[in-house]
Amino acid sequence: MQQAIMSTTTLDTPRLPAARLATVNWSACALALAALLAAPLFMGDYYLHAMVLAMIFLLPALGLNLILGYTGMLSLAQGVFFGIGAYVSALMSIHFGTSFIVNLLVAGLAAGLIALPLGIPALRLRDTSFVMCTLGLVVIAQMVSKNWVDLTRGDMGLSGVPRPRIGFGDWAFTVVQAPEYFYLALVIAALAVLGFVALIRSPAGRCMVAIRDNERLAESLGVPTWTYKLLVFMLSAVFAGLGGSLYAHFSTVVSPLVFQAYYSNTILIIVLGGGVGKIPGAVIGSFVFVAVSEALRITPELRMVIYGIVLLGLVFVFPQGLAPLFERFAARIAGFGSNKEVAK
Template sequence: MRFIFKTDYAQDIRLAKHGGHLFWYGTLALALLAAPWLFAEYWLAQLTFVLIYSIVGLGLMLLAGFTGLFSIGHAAFLGVGAYTEAVLVNMGWPFPLALLLAALLSAAVGVVVGLPALRVKGIYLGIATLSFGFIVEEVLARWESVTKGNTGLHVAAPSLLGQPLGSGAGFYFLCLAITVAATLAILNLLRSPTGRAFVAIRDSEISAQSMGIQLARYKTLSFALSAALAGLGGALYAHKLTFISPDQFNILQSIDLLLMVVIGGLGSVHGAFLGAIFLISMPQVIALGKDWLPAAVGQAPGLQAMVYGVVLIAFVLFEPMGLYGRWLKVRTYLQLFPFYRRGMFKRQKTFQKSERVR
């Protein structure tokens, strides 16, 4: 078992807590850099989708996992970023500028959506964001002069510094660089007073307000940052698909995104990546498993939705901390063996919730 003796504050907020972190994350970085030479084109494309969904997952994790505000219409921000990128690039705008504007416009839309969060929360906030998702999908379908409506819109290939990136190894390295930058930005944000304010709002709005935290400001900021990352991911998503249509950003996409962060592990940056891996790999696993199932089951049209539902219910009932929570338990078991106690991670009941005092 590793014991870390901290002697100053800088050591406490350091991203890499010990040498093991540097070794394993360095190994992961080398593996990701070598991926175009290690994997076939198909699997490299799947890894690119994992990186894109991880960017979106980081934004939704910031909103739901660290601020406690759930959005059931997050695919709308994905669509705003995708269509903004597609329209601007097709008009001849430089790729970096179009990418920046896609994130900024999505953030502006996130501020507008975040305004209802100042008055509602819980299921009512979910209904508000769900309604916004339907509105955006309808706007994308009806604004045919810009979005081409339901016929869809082709997206020009991106180019950086005069070099076309296409959708292969060059585009993969671009997504990898943006994912690393977004991850470092989120990690540093969570160490700042703003990130601590987000966590305080998640734990108890009344306690946070009593400490001088402005709820309106930080809730709106959380929505804006989450929407900006979703728009950034949507812009990359549009280039990867090369063709987008409004039905790609519907309620099912929003549910997939929410499923991603819940199964990955709410309240952890690692959970966004684990959830993205699950979201991309699960359809591949189901497709491979169909050959081993009876024809009546394997060819059923709702098999994937049923598997997703069963997996989500299983995680909610038996592993609320998600995949990252399960990894923490396995790691702790290996570190403490043979002194691991079964009830070490059992959630304790609390009777001091300030939310009850109203």
């Protein structure tokens, strides 16, 4: 009798249908993609240039979001692997004349393979020691790029990196114009986001979250935590290497400046400002913060001061980043229709 009464009892606040929320999320993704596809029709070359940079930095930001948001390890070495990808792609295209697709894939693979021997000792460390170790990698990368003159040409850098060439034979064309770069970056960024989503929604992704929440408990349940952390460290480097390759062919110049802490800091700001451990976090952060940085070029003297004030304001107003704000907005839209149905 008690079970029958409980089965007929309804809660005051109805549960939000997951299917409705998923529909809202996919609809928002479709609208955002449609807006991006139409952007070259309404934007000039300068704004397209800024959006290309946003999509380039989105790639290493996805890697950092993977290792920080889904495994709980803060790495400051994303800029290192970004630079490695840029140098590998530039050297291959200059000395061997390989195609852009080959350079892109090899740059990502090279960054991941270099991360393997670096991650084996680094991941034995914990918390702040691991952060300091990754910061040390930044310093080492800067010194190697400046002093290995025979390979990197030192401070002179590598210039004349060929523009991306897409296709085969008579059907191949060289990417030169800003709209062409924009669509190329959009395709690569979209594929990277899809790969990121597929990874974190897989059983491996659930193991990563378990390690982040309670590493000892995950290990006691049979999860090979150290192996997973090493794989995540390598995968985050692969994302950064892909971004570096695209950057090299976009700027056509690669120098030791690419290993500066500025790049690692920018990637970190994108992830923290967008929302750590959130699927749309890196996407939102890359477009918002690159847009803010470019918009502040109108005041070069106060640019960094205003940028710092914006970051401080964001920390106090949106301490968890911008992604939760968009998620709450989507949930409210999805719940609006269901609330009306319950009212009837």
